[in-house]
Amino acid sequence: MPGEDKTEKATPKRRRDERKKGNILFCQDIIAVSTLMGSVVMLRIMFDTFVDQLTNFFTLCSGFAIGTMETDPSFYMGELLFSGLKVFVSTAGPMLLATALVALTATFAQTKFLVAGEIIRPKFSKISPLSGFKRLFSFRSIVEALKGLIKITILMLFIYNSLISLMGIASGFMYSDIGSACKTFLEAIYNMLLQVCVAFVAIAFFDYLYQRWEHERQMKMSKQEIKEEYKQTEGDPQIKSRIRQVQRSMAQSRMMQQVPEADVIIRNPTHFAVALRYKQGVDSAPKVLAKGQDELAARIVAKGEEAKVPVIENVPLARALYAQTEVDQEIPPDLYAAVAEVLVYVYKLENRLAI
Incomplete structure (x- = not known):
């Protein structure tokens, strides 16, 4: 009934009905953390491959820069473009594929392969200015905004610390070979991603607890709703x-x-x-x-x-x-x-x- 307090836990039928509508416990941060962890793992596994590919590419670039190779500019551009594409496919390709598989796995693990047409069905309430204004200043929006600020702050902090560390050793790149410089650069990126991953795992854990609490709160039913559901499923006791x-x-x-x-x-x-x-x-x-x-x-x-x-x-x-x-x-x-x-x-x- 309107205005009645919803203090009772959701019944199994209510949960089944809401699941059909697509209203399930779903945490976006789990997807983000899963893909980030997949990237870190792939970077560790393919670390030597990445170093070799970047070393060959930058060696080629340096050779063109000092003019020790063919002097035709068109040849320079074609060779560099082909080499850059080859490096991207051999390095970023497996990483993107792995992170996509991890993201899909994390998504289906939460949704249990749910396909709900109710979510994609057009609703006028979604384009209503009043409803949009309410969603903009809702408690959930405030929590999401604070969470986004925390993640951006942590990410910027780790990037800043990584840049400071690289600046301290960047001068040594002039006296080292390209392979060593690429290895040092990738190690810095790996360490930064590892720190970000640990921090985001903690954020995702607390966000999951919040999403679960919020989901259960929204699923709660009033005593009158439970009575009405019982009448629909079991029949009116008087009848x-x-x-x-x-x-x-x-x-x-x-x-x-x-x-x-x-x-x-x-x-x-x-x-x-x-x-x-x-x-x-x-x-x-x-x-x-x-x-x-x-x-x-x-x-x-x-x-x-x-x-x-x-x-x-x-x-x-x-x-x-x-x-x-x-x-x-x-x-x-x-x-x-x-x-x-x-x-x-x-x-x-x-x-x-x-x-």
Whole structure:
């Protein structure tokens, strides 16, 4: 209901419905950190390859610069372009492919391969200026802005420290070969990325906790919503009670219609009554046609007396039959002897006992 506090945890059905709409726990920082970690790992694995490729490229560039190679400018440009493209494909290519695979893995790990058409469906609320203004100054937007500032600050700090370190050793590049300079430069980049990765992992961890808390808060339901959901899934309790009442009434009506077919009614004077039938060649054992307690028992007895069905009073047998049997089922074997005695007595009364 509008204005009602949502204090209850989301039900499984609510979670399934929201998942179909695309409303799931999803942390963008996990994707960013995963790709960053993939880049760091690939840089470490292919470190020697990167050094060799950059060394060859810069050696080629220095050769052109000092004029020790072909002097045709068009040749310079074509060779440099081809070499630069080759270096990019052999170095950046595997890294981009690895980070793309890591990003996809991290995405599908969170979404569990969810494809929700509800998200891409056009909604006028998304282009509404009022809704956009509310989103701009919402608590979530403030948190995202602060998080972005923290990440930019950390990144700039590590870049600054890395540049300061490189400046301290840059003068030594003039007295070292190109391979050593490239190796030193890549080591500085690797160390910087490693530090950034560690810092961003910590940020992603706290961001995940926040996203989880925010997601659970948005998923909460009011008590009225839970009641409405229960009515939709399980049915209105009042309606279900009425249906059960009607079903019991119909079952009792059918049961009462079978009472005149009984051979005997065994009763406990006021509490229990059980109507039995046994037809040789049809029933393998005595069968319960009706049973009841208190008022229903009185109705069974009255119905039987109207149909001139013998009514026998046997307190322990009536209780046992009521407790151990069901309507339209045969009696259990442990009651055969007691029921047989009653039937023999009834048959004698009716002169139906076969001699």
